[in-house]
Amino acid sequence: xxxTFEILTTSGVVLWSRTYASVSPTVVNNFIxxxxxxxxxxxxxxxxxxxAAENPPYKHDQHTLRWTFEKELGxxxxxxxxxxxxxxxIDKLVDNIRAxxxxxxxxxxxxxxxxxxxxxxxxxxxxxxxxxxxxxxxxSDGRAPKHEVLSxxxxxxxxxxxxxxxxxxxxxxxxxxxxxxxxxxGTPSTSHLLVAKAGPVAKMSRRARKMQNTNxxxxxxxxxxxxxxxxxxxxxxxxxxDADGLADEEDGVQLDYSVPTLTSDSEVEAGARPGAVxxxxxxxxxxxxxxxxxxxDLGDEVHSILADADAKKSAATKTDAPxxxxxxxxxxxxxxxxxxxxxxxxxxxxxxxxxxxMEEHLLKKNVAREAAVRLCEGVEKELVGVKTGSxxxxxxxxxxxxxxxxxxxxxxxxxxxxxxxxxxxxxxxVTSLRKPRPYxxxxxxxxxxxxxxxxxKICFFLLQxxxxxxxxxxxxxxxxxxxxxxxxxxxxxxxxxxxxxxxELYQKGYGKDAAAVAKDAVxxxxxxxxxxxxIDTAGRRHNDQRLMSSLxxxxxxxxxxxxxxxGEALVGTDSVAQARNFNAAFGSGRSLDGFIISKxxxxxxxxxxxxxxVHATNVPVLFVGVGQHYSDLRNFSVKWAVEKLLSSA
Amino acid sequence: MSLQQTLKDLFEASLTPSPTVILFGLAFCLLAPILLHxxxxxxxxxxxxxxxxxxxxxxxGKTTLTTLFERGPQQSSSSSSPVAKTHTSQVxxxxxxxxxxxxxxxxxxxxxxxxxxxxxxxxxVDTPGHPKLRAQSIAHLTxxxxxxxxxxxxxxxxxxxxxxxxxxxxxxxxADGDALPSTAEYLYxxxxxxxxxxxxxxxxxxxxxxxxxxxxNKLDLFTALPAALVKSNLEAELGRIRxxxxxxxxxxxxxxxxxAANEEGDWLGGDGxxxxxxxxxxxxxxxxxxxxxxVIGDGPGAEKWWKWIGExx
Numbered sequence: 001x002x003x004t005f006e007i008l009t010t011s012g013v014v015l016w017s018r019t020y021a022s023v024s025p026t027v028v029n030n031f032i033x034x035x036x037x038x039x040x041x042x043x044x045x046x047x048x049x050x051x052a053a054e055n056p057p058y059k060h061d062q063h064t065l066r067w068t069f070e071k072e073l074g075x076x077x078x079x080x081x082x083x084x085x086x087x088x089x090i091d092k093l094v095d096n097i098r099a100x101x102x103x104x105x106x107x108x109x110x111x112x113x114x115x116x117x118x119x120x121x122x123x124x125x126x127x128x129x130x131x132x133x134x135x136x137x138x139x140s141d142g143r144a145p146k147h148e149v150l151s152x153x154x155x156x157x158x159x160x161x162x163x164x165x166x167x168x169x170x171x172x173x174x175x176x177x178x179x180x181x182x183x184x185x186g187t188p189s190t191s192h193l194l195v196a197k198a199g200p201v202a203k204m205s206r207r208a209r210k211m212q213n214t215n216x217x218x219x220x221x222x223x224x225x226x227x228x229x230x231x232x233x234x235x236x237x238x239x240x241x242d243a244d245g246l247a248d249e250e251d252g253v254q255l256d257y258s259v260p261t262l263t264s265d266s267e268v269e270a271g272a273r274p275g276a277v278x279x280x281x282x283x284x285x286x287x288x289x290x291x292x293x294x295x296x297d298l299g300d301e302v303h304s305i306l307a308d309a310d311a312k313k314s315a316a317t318k319t320d321a322p323x324x325x326x327x328x329x330x331x332x333x334x335x336x337x338x339x340x341x342x343x344x345x346x347x348x349x350x351x352x353x354x355x356x357x358m359e360e361h362l363l364k365k366n367v368a369r370e371a372a373v374r375l376c377e378g379v380e381k382e383l384v385g386v387k388t389g390s391x392x393x394x395x396x397x398x399x400x401x402x403x404x405x406x407x408x409x410x411x412x413x414x415x416x417x418x419x420x421x422x423x424x425x426x427x428x429x430v431t432s433l434r435k436p437r438p439y440x441x442x443x444x445x446x447x448x449x450x451x452x453x454x455x456x457k458i459c460f461f462l463l464q465x466x467x468x469x470x471x472x473x474x475x476x477x478x479x480x481x482x483x484x485x486x487x488x489x490x491x492x493x494x495x496x497x498x499x500x501x502x503x504e505l506y507q508k509g510y511g512k513d514a515a516a517v518a519k520d521a522v523x524x525x526x527x528x529x530x531x532x533x534x535i536d537t538a539g540r541r542h543n544d545q546r547l548m549s550s551l552x553x554x555x556x557x558x559x560x561x562x563x564x565x566x567g568e569a570l571v572g573t574d575s576v577a578q579a580r581n582f583n584a585a586f587g588s589g590r591s592l593d594g595f596i597i598s599k600x601x602x603x604x605x606x607x608x609x610x611x612x613x614v615h616a617t618n619v620p621v622l623f624v625g626v627g628q629h630y631s632d633l634r635n636f637s638v639k640w641a642v643e644k645l646l647s648s649a
Numbered sequence: 650m651s652l653q654q655t656l657k658d659l660f661e662a663s664l665t666p667s668p669t670v671i672l673f674g675l676a677f678c679l680l681a682p683i684l685l686h687x688x689x690x691x692x693x694x695x696x697x698x699x700x701x702x703x704x705x706x707x708x709x710g711k712t713t714l715t716t717l718f719e720r721g722p723q724q725s726s727s728s729s730s731p732v733a734k735t736h737t738s739q740v741x742x743x744x745x746x747x748x749x750x751x752x753x754x755x756x757x758x759x760x761x762x763x764x765x766x767x768x769x770x771x772x773x774v775d776t777p778g779h780p781k782l783r784a785q786s787i788a789h790l791t792x793x794x795x796x797x798x799x800x801x802x803x804x805x806x807x808x809x810x811x812x813x814x815x816x817x818x819x820x821x822x823x824a825d826g827d828a829l830p831s832t833a834e835y836l837y838x839x840x841x842x843x844x845x846x847x848x849x850x851x852x853x854x855x856x857x858x859x860x861x862x863x864x865x866n867k868l869d870l871f872t873a874l875p876a877a878l879v880k881s882n883l884e885a886e887l888g889r890i891r892x893x894x895x896x897x898x899x900x901x902x903x904x905x906x907x908x909a910a911n912e913e914g915d916w917l918g919g920d921g922x923x924x925x926x927x928x929x930x931x932x933x934x935x936x937x938x939x940x941x942x943x944v945i946g947d948g949p950g951a952e953k954w955w956k957w958i959g960e961x962x
Binding site: 006008009010011012013014015017025028029032033036037038074112113114115116404407408411412413414415417418419420461464465623633634635636637638640 | 708712715716719720733734735736737738739740741742743744745772775777779780781782783784785830831834889890893896897898899900
């Protein structure tokens with residue numbers, strides 16, 4: 001069953017929640033981190049108003065989360081349940097709750113400078129919704145075949161003919177929470193009234209559904225809810241009563257309507273112990289009559305809210321066409337005016353042209369098309385429905401949003417202080433109980449991107465900080481590779497002799513297995529008391545399966561603390577594939593830890609490769625190579641990159 | 650008949666090009682926009698409240714503190730719990746709070762309306778602590794008079810002056826060592842910005858001092874470090890970061906000519922001193938206090954923080 005349902009704002013405050021089984025808050029926190037902040041999932045989180053079925057479920061540690069997001073108000077609706085369970089109606093619940101909650105509390109939610117939303121009364125709405133969906137969801141309703149087709153996995157049980165026996169079978173299994181076995185006489189007059197009341201709603205929603213079906217396919221999945229509920233009602237009547245198996249038709253009508261509407265605590269309790277039928281009946285008599293009126297109204301209210309939401313949605317899809325010549329002319333003039341003055345609510349049409357321009361701009365900056373399109377889509381989603389500030393043009397607004405978006409993407413999640421990490425490994429604190437060992441770094445990449453050069457730049461930086469460094473020649477393939485490193489080591493030795501650094505080359509010649517050489521180098525470094533081991537590797541083409549597969553063995557043997565990939569700033573669209581393939585090459589448990597972007601001095605403003613690779617892998621950029629000298633290695637500064645990317649020279 | 654006649658006369662008079670009519674017309678044309686402006690400008694509140702910026706690493710308890718202060722005065726009246734359940738924030742949010750202007754030590758729980766005390770209002774701006782979202786929160790601290798948009802959630806909205814910064818840390822997490830570097834790094838960035846702000850003054854007037862409160866939260870937990878230890882740990886770590894940054898690589902985009910300017914800019918605190926201490930920041934008009942407390946549980950509570958904030962707005 002459902003573990004938790006939470007309604008929370010983007011500022012982190014839980015407005016309303018219902019917990020059935022306690023779930024660690026880290027589940028939802030991780031969900032927010034991964035989906036909304038780091039946007040790890042393929043579909044970015046900023047999708048406004050998409051039904052829960054379209055948002056991919058988020059799975060974390062035995063729990064599955066279904067969610068939907070109301071962007072305008074900044075509210076996330078999330079349902080958590082055990083991954084083992086298949087709850088067919090969960091999407092519907094999330095969507096309906098969103099519609100109801102937004103319908104009820106829209107005014108309170110838009111208040112500035114407060115986090116309080118008084119929604120204590122929302123409990124009953126939720127209960128009502130949950131019960132309806134549980135009852136309707138478990139049984140395949142013969143009268144609504146449409147729904148079966150649309151929903152993903154209806155039918156935990158096979159559909160059976162709509163007779164009494166079926167009702168008895170399915171009832172206990174599907175809705176243990178409600179109280180099907182308790183018989184509840186009520187006043188006939190009220191129930192008739194209620195039937196009359198329910199009629200128009202059912203009709204209306206049916207009409208709404210028809211409208212939807214003619215309109216658009218994706219919208220209809222969310223709209224099925226109210227229709228189904230309204231329909232399910234008459235069937236419910238029969239079933240409830242059948243469970244007792246005593247009543248005549250007339251009684252059945254009354255009873256039927258009382259059951260789906262109960263919420264007061266005593267009644268729920270009654271449901272929990274169905275054995276004590278007599279007692280419960282007597283004790284809940286009073287509250288039940290009262291509760292019925294209230295709750296029946298509630299059901300109607302809920303349905304009308306849902307129907308409203310549907311109607312709005314269908315209206316929104318309809319009114320795309322321009323409304324007459326005069327109207328469009330006026331709005332065009334108004335739009336032009338607002339373009340200049342600001343205060344315009346942005347629509348997709350407004351943004352389209354400007355976004356195309358931004359995409360072009362990014363492509364010119366050497367960002368891979370895939371990344372540029374995704375960035376622009378994200379920004380567009382973020383901006384639709386936003387009001388521009390006074391005297392702010394659309395382009396300025398897009399520029400601002402793109403800057404924020406790029407900054408967010410390029411900023412690493414964790415600290416990247418290399419010196420501190422080395423210190424933590426080579427001389428761990430006394431309390432941590434770790435043995436000191438050399439810090440192992442290895443460098444991979446495509447042929448000719450500058451692996452050895454960047455390796456020696458890093459080595460130079462480490463030597464300046466007085467570390468004892470061992471360079472392992474892991475390129476046992478290309479002739480001259482070892483000699484090249486030997487030259488670097490000789491140079492570095494001379495350069496840093498005064499500073500107190502110490503460097504040595506570990507080499508086993510050509511033709512040996514690189515992984516074995518790396519492993520030997522690490523154990524040698526541990527014996528001799530080196531602080532850092534830098535392992536060079538042979539360059540390999542990222543789409544050569546044979547060469548790439550040896551990387552997995554290498555990662556297993558050498559156990560590097562950091563695997564850095566060197567990428568050229570010169571390369572274009574291929575950078576995405578390079579980054580992806582290298583990131584995946586180290587087996588399931590290991591991935592890249594960072595990138596070094598070399599040859600940045602040769603591209604000027606066109607540093608789009610940075611964006612492409614970070615977009616493809618979510619791995620941060622550590623260093624940037626900006627020249628030929630040992631000292632031409634720079635920390636990556638996000639601000640610098642964003643400025644370069646957005647500058648229009 | 651006579652009424653019709655007068656109306657007709659009036660109509661005719663209004664269309665004749667007489668000086669009176671022209672005068673009226675001109676007066677209307679000129680005054681109407683001005684009148685409309687005043688009508689609208691009085692309808693929206695002009696005065697913006699000062700704000701207190703709440704920063705800190707994720708999971709320190711920033712949003713929880715915000716909800717605690719906000720729900721404090723209502724605690725007696727409603728049955729709801731003193732704090733709301735919270736999750737990771739993605740956008741900043743602000744709440745309007747009021748402090749007793751005569752006696753700042755009044756508890757945040759007292760309802761000032763009932764007491765009849767004169768209230769001073771301010772905004773407490775809660776920010777997301779996630780590293781990817783920090784840049785936005787601290788972007789404004791460098792300017793001489795740091796301001797922040799009062800309603801960051803929706804665009805547009807008056808800018809509000811930042812009076813104080815509260816940096817929240819999780820004292821229990823600092824104990825085991827992994828959280829300390831990242832926390833200190835964030836604090837380092839903030840302090841460096843505040844220090845640069847001191848240099849960015851124009852004219853002889855120094856910018857107003859910026860008080861910073863390091864709020865050591867979660868002291869109700871057994872494993873939490875006391876405030877004094879939090880202070881010394883953070884100082885030691887900040888000193889280490891300072892040294893590491895001076896030895897580390899340059900940032901990309903820094904040219905050779907900017908080197909000299911940058912060298913003094915990136916060194917946090919006074920020059921030449923071996924160890925970093927918060928007192929060194931006094932030189933740049935940044936006074937830092939470290940006060941322990943707890944948002945939930947049976948710890949020391951949040952009263953001291955409230956008093957600190959109350960004294961500074």
